[in-house]
Amino acid sequence: MRRFADVIEELQLKDLPLFGGPFTWSGRANNQTLSRLDRFLVNEGWDCRFSHSRQNVLPRPVSNHFSILLEGGGLRNGPSPFRFENMWLKVVKTKLKEWNKDVFGRVEYRKNVALDQMQFWDAKEKTNRLTLEEVEARREAREEYKKWVLLEEVTWRQKSREVWLKERDRNTSFFHMMANAHRRRNNMERIRINGVWKSEENGMSEGIVNAFRTLLSNPGNGALL
Secondary structure (H helix, E strand, C coil): CHHHHHHHHHHCCEECCEECCCCCEEECHHHCEEECCCCCEECHHHHHHCCCCEEEECCCCCCCECCEEEECCCCCCCCCCCCCCHHHHHHHHHHHHHHHHHHHCCHHHHHHHHHHHHHHHHHHHCCCCCCHHHHHHHHHHHHHHHHHHHHHHHHHHHHHCCHHHHHCCCCHHHHHHHHHHHHHHCCCCCEEECCEEECCHHHHHHHHHHHHHHHHHCCCCCCCC
């Protein structure tokens, strides 16, 4: 460890500011040991060129280890990137919950509730050590989150009907794409009745009804389509 410190000093490296919490790992008995295991070290040249560089602690849904993200800041071309504002959620939170329940069901909602609970306990742990009861509450929230994520995966497996899903690929965006592709393949754009192509919705419906009426009224008739 002393040699590592000597190398850092010799190379004149420094630790960037960390935002989001004072530590990146908690573990051992009841997660009561807190430690800063990860960091980005930069030299003077980097710091001068990227003067707004910083490290951000990311959420940890299931692990006892926080990932950290390096933001370079500084050099940017073109317009500023789109940034999501948390205050927007304050305005539409109630409507989003109702919309989510009516349109998508309760799986995603319950998954997000479990994630919020985990983040709540993680945020509290950054300022105060958790009691045994609070550690247990966070563990239960983590198990709930894992359960709802697996249920969400099962839903999209059923809709996609792709064999390679057995390999446990979790690309939910692909599952959406394949489910939409199946719906497009099942869509009827036109049909030929008595040698005439019908493409408009009303024309197809009327043509199919008339074709079956003719078929049922004259059992000896051949294929009409």
